[in-house]
Amino acid sequence: MKRLFAFLFALCFLYAPRADAAVPAFAFATIDQAKAVLTARDEFVQRLSPFDRAARLKTNADVSEAQYLIFVGTQAAAWSEADKAQVQAVLADLTPRLAAMPLPWPATVLLIKTTGQEEGGAPYTRANAIILPATVLSRAPRGELQEMVAHELFHILTRQSPALKEKLYAAIGFKPCGEVAFPLVLRSRKITSPDAPKNDHCIRLDFAGEEAWAIPLLFATSERYDPARGGEFFAYLELSFLKVEGGGAEPPAKATYDNAQLYLVPVTAIRGFTEQVGRNTEYIIHPEEILADNFSLLLAQDKAVASPDVLQKIRAILLAAKPS
């Protein structure tokens, strides 16, 4: 009896989550838990443009926020045992890699399954939840799923720790410059990411030999989603950099620009960008995404990258961070 007690005690000691755990606990969300996260009027939902909402519902009609919320809530799906096993295998691989780098994670990361129809069939995050579409779970090879989960974990981390986020953004040249209102002519076409819904970090670029601060903006190539053409909103993405006024070595605290004279440079024409953010990823729509891909590469450990210096900088910042 005594031996059994000691054994049970040891088990509890081994498996009870510690307050300073280096890795979060992962929990599969019920449909109700999923709906609560998906339908929250968080900073993402509040920033959705008319194009954002219509494109998610694949319509050219106006879509209200209420209509969008009903739609997104109904995309929550139940986890099957096979889905769970697949994700658990990925987490088992990632956990020791995460534990080697104690970071300020939330206590729990929620795992939500959806149809994927609400966000172009791509994985993403809301609050402390990673959302995985049914299509990804059924089709993505394990290595790819692991890269995706690692990428999404980064978004959870920066949402949990704004101070760490600022250090990481600065490592690739992005500094806070106030949330910039979308240019009037593009406002209805704005495309918003649930992982980085704010446009509030600027980078110093070379504008025809003159350095100035600029902010990346993502918008649709057309005013309305075209149901006849079909497809996901990803097919409409256009990325440009808006030059903002003021600032010197540091960006202006509240970036401004002239709506009547927009200085908007397509991503193909910007200068001085890859020198700062590196060449490890082509997913450069927002500093949050550049870093999330680099974080995923860091956890992959064995992948050769074009800009190892960027990975080293990120690793040094993460290793200096304190767990929550």
Ligand SMILES: [Zn+2]
């Ligand atoms: Zn992302």
